Amino acid sequence: xxxxxxAAELLLGWDNILILSHRSPDGDxxxxxxxxxxxxxxxxxxxxxxCADEIPEKFAYMFSGVRFGDFEPEKIVSVxxxxxxxxxxLEPLGEKVDLAIDHHATHRFFAKETWVDGKAAAACQLIxxxxxxxxxxxxxxxxxxxxxxxxxxxxxxxxxxxxxETYRIAADLIECGAHAADINRxxxxxxxxxxxxxxxxxxxxxxxxxxxxxxVLCLTKAMIAETxxxxxxxxxxxxxxxxxxxxxxxxxxxxxxxxxxxxxxRATEPADAAAVCAQFGGGGHKGAAGCTFFTTLEExxxxxxxxxxxxxxxx
Amino acid sequence: xxxxxxAAELLLGWDNILILSHRSPDGDxxxxxxxxxxxxxxxxxxxxxxCADEIPEKFAYMFSGVRFGDFEPEKIVSVxxxxxxxxxxLEPLGEKVDLAIDHHATHRFFAKETWVDGKAAAACQLIxxxxxxxxxxxxxxxxxxxxxxxxxxxxxxxxxxxxxETYRIAADLIECGAHAADINRxxxxxxxxxxxxxxxxxxxxxxxxxxxxxxVLCLTKAMIAETxxxxxxxxxxxxxxxxxxxxxxxxxxxxxxxxxxxxxxRATEPADAAAVCAQFGGGGHKGAAGCTFFTTLEExxxxxxxxxxxxxxxx
Numbered sequence: 001x002x003x004x005x006x007a008a009e010l011l012l013g014w015d016n017i018l019i020l021s022h023r024s025p026d027g028d029x030x031x032x033x034x035x036x037x038x039x040x041x042x043x044x045x046x047x048x049x050x051c052a053d054e055i056p057e058k059f060a061y062m063f064s065g066v067r068f069g070d071f072e073p074e075k076i077v078s079v080x081x082x083x084x085x086x087x088x089x090l091e092p093l094g095e096k097v098d099l100a101i102d103h104h105a106t107h108r109f110f111a112k113e114t115w116v117d118g119k120a121a122a123a124c125q126l127i128x129x130x131x132x133x134x135x136x137x138x139x140x141x142x143x144x145x146x147x148x149x150x151x152x153x154x155x156x157x158x159x160x161x162x163x164x165e166t167y168r169i170a171a172d173l174i175e176c177g178a179h180a181a182d183i184n185r186x187x188x189x190x191x192x193x194x195x196x197x198x199x200x201x202x203x204x205x206x207x208x209x210x211x212x213x214x215x216v217l218c219l220t221k222a223m224i225a226e227t228x229x230x231x232x233x234x235x236x237x238x239x240x241x242x243x244x245x246x247x248x249x250x251x252x253x254x255x256x257x258x259x260x261x262x263x264x265x266r267a268t269e270p271a272d273a274a275a276v277c278a279q280f281g282g283g284g285h286k287g288a289a290g291c292t293f294f295t296t297l298e299e300x301x302x303x304x305x306x307x308x309x310x311x312x313x314x315x
Numbered sequence: 316x317x318x319x320x321x322a323a324e325l326l327l328g329w330d331n332i333l334i335l336s337h338r339s340p341d342g343d344x345x346x347x348x349x350x351x352x353x354x355x356x357x358x359x360x361x362x363x364x365x366c367a368d369e370i371p372e373k374f375a376y377m378f379s380g381v382r383f384g385d386f387e388p389e390k391i392v393s394v395x396x397x398x399x400x401x402x403x404x405l406e407p408l409g410e411k412v413d414l415a416i417d418h419h420a421t422h423r424f425f426a427k428e429t430w431v432d433g434k435a436a437a438a439c440q441l442i443x444x445x446x447x448x449x450x451x452x453x454x455x456x457x458x459x460x461x462x463x464x465x466x467x468x469x470x471x472x473x474x475x476x477x478x479x480e481t482y483r484i485a486a487d488l489i490e491c492g493a494h495a496a497d498i499n500r501x502x503x504x505x506x507x508x509x510x511x512x513x514x515x516x517x518x519x520x521x522x523x524x525x526x527x528x529x530x531v532l533c534l535t536k537a538m539i540a541e542t543x544x545x546x547x548x549x550x551x552x553x554x555x556x557x558x559x560x561x562x563x564x565x566x567x568x569x570x571x572x573x574x575x576x577x578x579x580x581r582a583t584e585p586a587d588a589a590a591v592c593a594q595f596g597g598g599g600h601k602g603a604a605g606c607t608f609f610t611t612l613e614e615x616x617x618x619x620x621x622x623x624x625x626x627x628x629x630x
Contacts, residue, residue, distance in 0.1 A: 180475075
C-alpha cells in the first residue's frame with residue numbers, strides 16, 4: 001500500500017504518463033486528473049489524459065490550456081477510480097494501471113501500487129497534498145481544479161465527509177488563487193431554463209412509500225426529453241429526492257436503455273445506501289450509492305423499494 | 316470604533332447584560348446571541364436575550380439549555396444588527412445599546428461603542444474570536460451556534476463572503492464539536508412537504524424580464540397559504556430566483572400586508588443589489604439586499620423591474 005511519500009517518489013521517477021478518470025466523470029475525478037497533469041507538465045513531464053465518457057461542458061474550464069503530449073504511455077495513473085469497472089470502456093487498461101490514487105473506503109484494488117485514503121473527502125484532497133510533495137507549485141489554475149473536486153464531492157462542504165482538514169485545504173486553495181465563489185455558483189447555483197422545467201417535473205412526480213421514509217423519482221428518457229434537460233442538469237436530482245422531511249432513502253431511477261435502469265440511492269443516517277445497493281451488485285458510500293437493474297421500470301422500482309423497506313425495518 | 320480587544324474588555328467589566336438580535340432573526344444573529352450568551356453565563360454573568368420576532372423552529376436548538384436571568388439590564392449588546400431600525404419593535408432600545416457587534420459594511424452606527432468588521436462573512440465569525448478573548452471555552456454547544464451562523468450567512472460556504480479565515484474558523488469549530496453535517500442538513504437539505512408544494516409553484520410562476528436578465532417571483536399571502544408553507548420554508552426562495560442561467564437580478568416580491576410588499580433582491584456580479592434597493596430606502600449587501608414598497612403589487616413590481624433594468628443598462 002503506497003502513501004503520499006511513495007506516490008510522490010514513483011511519479012518523480014516516471015515520464016510519459018497516462019492519467020485516467022472514471023466513466024461519467026465528475027468534478028473530483030476531472031479536478032484530480034487536470035491538477036495532477038498540470039503539475040507533472042510543470043515538472044517537465046509528458047502527460048496524456050483519457051476518460052471513457054465526454055467531459056461535461058461545465059467542467060471544461062479545468063482542461064483549458066493544458067498541453068497534453070503525443071507519445072506511447074510508459075506509466076498509467078488512475079485518479080478517483082474505486083474499481084477498474086468504473087473505467088467504463090477503458091476497463092482493459094485497468095490491469096495496466098501502475099498507480100491508483102483514490103479516496104473511496106470501498107476501493108477494490110486493481111493497480112500495481114495504490115494510495116487510498118478512505119477518510120479524505122475527495123481525491124482532490126490527496127492531490128492537494130501530492131503536488132507540494134512533488135515540488136510543484138499550486139498555481140491558480142491547479143487551485144481551481146482542486147477546489148472544484150473538493151467542493152463537488154462534499155456538496156459544497158455540506159456532507160459529513162467534509163472534515164476540518166477538508167476546510168483547511170480549501171482555505172489554502174483559495175489563498176493559492178482558487179475562484180471559490182465563481183466555481184460554486186456554476187456548480188451549485190446555476191440552473192438552465194431546461195433544468196427549471198425538469199425541477200417542476202421532479203417536484204410534481206415524486207412518490208412516497210414506507211410511511212414517507214422512501215421517496216422515489218423515475219426519470220424516463222421521454223420525460224427528460226420533454227423538459228429539454230441535458231446531462232449536467234440531472235446532477236442534483238438524486239440529492240433533491242432525499243431532501244424531503246422524513247425521507248431516509250431517496251431513490252432516483254433513471255432509464256439508461258431498453259430494460260436498463262440505473263438506481264441512484266441517497267440515504268440519511270442511520271440508513272445505509274451502500275448496503276442496499278450491494279444486494280443488487282452495486283456499491284458506493286453509506287450516504288450515496290448506485291446499482292443497475294436489467295428489467296422493466298416497474299420491476300426495478302418494486303425491488304429497490306422493497307430492499308429499502310427491509311433495511312428500514314432492520315434499523 | 317471598538318475592536319476585538321476593546322469589546323472583550325467592555326464585556327468582562329459588565330454584568331446583567333441584555334443581548335439583542337435583529338427582527339426576522341436568521342442563523343447568524345441567533346447563533347451570535349446564543350453563543351455569546353452561553354460564554355458570558357459560563358463566566359458567571361447574568362444574561363437576557365430579546366428579539367422582536369419569534370425564533371424559527373429550526374433554530375430552536377441553539378437556545379436549548381441556556382439559563383437566562385431575571386434582572387433589570389445594566390448593559391445592552393446588539394449582535395448582527397446593521398441599523399437600529401432592524402431591531403423591529405425593539406427599536407426604542409436602539410439608542411440604549413452599549414456595544415454593537417456587527418459584520419455589515421453598511422452598518423449605520425447607533426450604539427455607544429461599535430465593533431464592526433465588514434470583511435467578516437458572519438457576525439458569528441467575530442464572536443468565534445471574541446469568546447477565546449473573553450477567556451471562555453468554545454463548548455460543543457457554542458460551536459454548533461457559531462457554525463450555524465457562519466454556514467447560513469455564507470450559503471454553506473458558497474458565497475463570495477466566505478474567506479480563507481471563514482473556512483479555518485469553521486474547521487476549528489468542527490474540532491470544538493460542531494455537528495457541521497447535521498446542521499447543514501437541517502439548514503440546506505431538509506424540505507417539508509409544504510416546501511415541496513411551494514417549490515412547484517415557484518418554478519411554475521417565475522417570470523423573466525430584461526432579456527432574461529431579471530427573474531421575478533411574487534409570493535402573495537394567498538399563494539403561500541395554498542401551499543401550506545411556513546416561514547422557514549420561504550427562506551431559500553429568493554436565492555432560487557437568481558439561480559436561473561443568465562439571470563443577474565433575482566427579484567422576490569412578498570406580500571407583507573395591505574399594499575405592503577417586501578422585495579428581496581439577489582444579484583450576480585457586476586450587478587449590485589444594494590445600489591438598487593438604496594433607491595427605495597432599503598439596503599443590504601452587493602449580492603443580497605431588500606426594500607419595501609407601500610403600494611400595489613403591480614406598482615411595486617413595475618418599479619423594481621425598471622430600477623433593475625436601468626442598473627443593467629449602466630453596467
